[in-house]
Amino acid sequence: MNLHDFYYDLPQELIAQDPLSDRSSSRLMVLDKNTGEIEHKIFRDIVDYLNPGDCLVINDTKVIPARLIGEKEGTGAAIEVLLLTRKADLKDTWEVLVKPGKKAKIGTRIHFGGDKLIGEVIDIVEEGNRIIRFEYDGIFEEILDELGQMPLPPYITHKLEDKNRYQTVYAKHEGSAAAPTAGLHFTEELLKKIKEKGVDIARVTLHVGLGTFRPVKEENVLDHHMHSEFYRIDEEAAEKINNARKNNGRIIAVGTTSTRTLESVAKEDGTIEACSGWTQIFIYPGYKFKAIDCLITNFHLPESTLVMLVSALAGRENVLNAYETAVKEKYRFFSFGDAMFIK
Template sequence: MKTSDFNFELPEELIAQTPLERRDSSRLLTLDKNTGAVGHHHFYDLPDFLRPGDCLVLNDSRVLPARLIGHRPTGGTCEVLLLVDRGEGCWECLVRPGKKLRTGAQIIFGQGQLTATIERELEDGKRLVQFHYQGIFLEILEELGKMPLPPYIKAELENQERYQTVYSKVVGSAAAPTAGLHFTPELLDNIQEMGVKVCYVTLHVGLGTFRPVKAEDIRDHEMHSEFCMISQETADIINETKRNGGRVICVGTTSCRTIESFAAEDGTMTQRSGWTNIFIYPGYRFKVLDALVTNFHLPQSTLIMLVSALAGREHVLNAYQEAVKEKYRFFSFGDAMFIS
C-alpha cells in the first residue's frame, strides 16, 4: 500500500488557524464505517450518537509550554523546543539557529531566571541542553514558555488554555490530543448523565506526530515512540463495557493507540505503562476500539492511515472530500468526525 494512496487536495484556507469561541460549536461529520454514509452535525450533538453502556476513553495528557524564546549573551535571539526530559534539568531539544548553538553555547531566558548550556549535539539536529534555575522548573516554564503549536498554524494563540483539553492533567505532551479540544465540562456531564462511562488514559504526544511519511510503501515507515499509561480503573471500565455489549469509543488517535498497544489478544485490558510505536494502517484488526472521535488529519499522515484502518480508505477519503466541499475546518483547531 502506497503513501500516495492517502493523499487528498486541501485548500489552504480550510486549515483552522484559531479555535472557535465555544469549544463544542465545531461541526461534527458522522461516518458509518460499514456503509460509508455521512451526516453533518455539530459537536454538541455527540450525545445523540452515544448509547447508555458505552464508554468514552479520553487522553488526559497536558501540553508542556515547551517553546522557549531566549537570547545568547551576545544578544542574538534563539529558540529552544523541549522534546524529552532526561532528568536533573537536562532535556533533549530542537534549537534555532542551529549554527550558533553548538556545544558549550549559553542561552538566557526572560530576565535570567532561567539559563541553559548546550551540553552536546545529537543526531537529527537535536541538542542535549542543561537548564539552570532556582525553584520549580514547571512553574518557570508556565511563566516563560509558549505552546509548541503545529507548523501549519501561523497565528499566535491568545489564550494558551485553548490548546489544552478541559480535562488535561498529566503534563508531558509536545502537542495537544486535539480530538478532545471540542469537549466542555457541561458536555461531559451530559454524556455521563445519560449512562455513558468516561475513563482516562495518558499518552504524551511527541512532535513525531507531525512527521510526514516519506517511505513510498507505508510498511517501510518507522513510527516514533510515545510514553503512555492506563490505570486499573480504566482497564476495569473498558473490560466491563465489552462484557456488557457496550462500545469502547476512543477520543482521538492517541487514546486509540494506547488501548490497542496494551490490549491482550482477546481484547482484555490491565493496568500498564510503557512506550509504544504501534502503527495502525488498513489491514489492522482492532482488539478493543469500536468507534472513534477524531479531527481531520494531514494528507499522507499516519493518522489518516489509522482512521482508514477503522473505516476503510475509500470511505474515509470520500468523507474528507465531502468535508472539503462543505468547507469544514481542518487539523488541530478544526472540526471533528465521529466514526462508528
C-alpha cells in the same frame, strides 16, 4: 502501500487558525465505517450517538508551554528551543528540538528571559535534536509557565490569545508537546450529559510527542519510523474499559492518541491491564483493531500517519471520500478544526 495513496487536496483557507468561542459548537461529520454513509451534525450531538454501557476513553495529558525563545551566550543570536521529552534519569535534562540546529553545538549555552533560565547543550541526538541541561532558581514549571509559549503546529499562524484553548477541559498530567486535539471539542457540560446517559468515561494518559506530526518521507509508508511516546493506564481506567467490553458496550476512543494507547496494550481479546511504558505503534490499513470500536477524531493532514490510522479503521476509500465531502462542505481542518465520529 504508497504515500500518495493517502493524499487529498486541501485548500489553505480551510485550515482553522483560531478555536471557536464555544468548543462544542464545531461541526461533526458522522461516518459509518461499514457503509461509508455520511451525516452532518454539530459536535454536541455526539450524545445521541453514544449508548448506555459504552465507554468513552479520553487522553488527559496536559500540554506544557514548551516553546522557548532564547539568546546564545556570547553572540546574542536568537535560538528557539522546543521541549520534547524530560530525561527521567538525568535531573533538569530534556531532549529538545533546536532551531537553527547548527548554532547549538555541544557546550553552547542559551539564556531565556535574561538569566531566569539557562540551558547548556550536552549531547547531539540527530539533525535538530539536542540534549539540554537547565539551570534556574525556583520551580521549573513556574518558570516555564512564565517564559514558554504553547507549541502550536506550524500550519497555525495566528497568535493564540488564551493558552487554555490549546488544552482539553480535562487536561491533568503535564508532558505533551502537542494537544490531543479531538478532545478540544468537549465542554464540562457535554461530559456531564454523556455521563448522565450512562456512558462511562475512562481516562488514559499519552504524552503527545512531535513524532506524531512528523511528515512521512518514505514513498513506501511501511519504511516510516514512529517516535516513542509515554503512556499510562491506571486500574480504574482498565476496569471501566474491560467492564464495557464484557457487557457488550462499545469502546469509543477520543482521538488517535487514546487509540494508540489502547491498541499498544490490548490483549487479543481486547482486554486491558493497568500499565505504563513507551509506544511506537504505527497503525495503517490492514491493522486489526483489538481494543476500540469507534473513534472521535479531527481532520488530519494529507499523507500523515493520522490519516493512515483513520483509514485502517474506516477503510481508505471511505475516509478519502469523507475528506473530499468535508472539503466540499467547507469543514474546518486540523487542530482547531471540526470533528469526525467514525461509528
